[in-house]
Amino acid sequence: MNHPIHDRIICICISFLMLGILEIGARMFYKDKNTLDYILSIIKQSPDLIWTQQPNLNIKFENTSVKTNNLGFRENVFPLKKNANTTRILCLGGSSTFGWGVEADQTYSSILNSQLKNDPSLKENVEVFNAGIIGYSSFQGLKLLESRILELSPDIITISYLVNDIDKLRFYRNNGLTDKELPLKNNTLIALENALENSAFYIMFKKMLSQAQGKTPYFYGTSQNLYPKKRRVTPEEYRENISSIINIAKEKGIKIVLIKMPILNPPKSKNPEFDPSSSAEDYFNKAKNAKLKNDLALADKYFKEAKRLELVECVKIIQAYYGVLEDISEKYNVILVDAVKAFEKHEKEGTEQLFVNPDYDLVHPSYLGHKIIANELANEIKTHKLISFSQ
16 A cells, blocks of 8 residues: 655655764764855855854854854944934944954954043943944945944944945955845745755765866855956946935935045066966966966966966056045045054054954954054044034
8 A cells, every 4th residue: 555645755854864964974074174164154146235244153264263143243242223312323334344353352452442441531321333244346335325324323334434335356256246236036035045055965066066066266265167257336436326325314304424445466477487467367367377287386376376466467456436425525525534644654653463363354344454543433433423422
């Protein structure tokens, strides 16, 4: 006598058992993790923001402790509605604001919070919160403001989006489009992919599939067959995004402070064999060819040179975006904190490093770098009387 329902239940149970065994095996023995894998443990895909940070995290990342609150921010839980007679400052930005490579109390938002509260001339209650999200562009910052930040009732917002705007790759959906050009993604598909991203077996299988397809997992840790052409945000889109943030904030009576964030010049190539006239794309293609010939050591050298040359290009391009910030500051009469100039001044006078690891990390400020940014912010806030101080 046949029992089709009973047989199906047995098959389903066996399938789940096999998947469970594969998942346990992957978690125990698969150790091939790169920086992107650790980043993806902090973020998840979002229908409207491309990605957000995971809420309620308590993990180690870049040798630091990373805890997020119920909103996914690197902060303790804070009420949606601020207390009466309190000025709330939210610091928006990417991983430099988030505090990549430094502890939470070493970020410029945390340092600014302590400086303002400990100022004896302060005449009101102030709270400063870190709303930085790893990898965020000005496009995502605008969407974040509209969908999440306004409901937190900030009085002052600091804006430091820039470095990710000039990047060519995102953590998700690298399809050659700018952030603005990305079509909306199905909510159900996003929920499914977010669930799968928690599976070690799925991550391992996805990497093996990419390698079988001949994709390159090195360039910024993202599987690519072709060298990306477009920046995530064009200078024109950057102007539009920052201007929109200011206009929305002004309509709500929110004061804006812009921050011009520094980027370190990449070191010169140490390999005399490399052609100084070649581009990042040239070395990316050379690396792909070396990989096809199974010369992995040479491919690795070429990929590293491609990444270095891309950073060289970013340093050149960023000047145009700095110019946009300066134009916007003047047009809208908005404060612009020039952290670039502050870093340059310190580099002439001091010896301590201002970036987490200047040998390869050209973007993320060290604890000292964060202190300099916080000092500049505090001075501008006080000089322009954004909050009340006694004479």
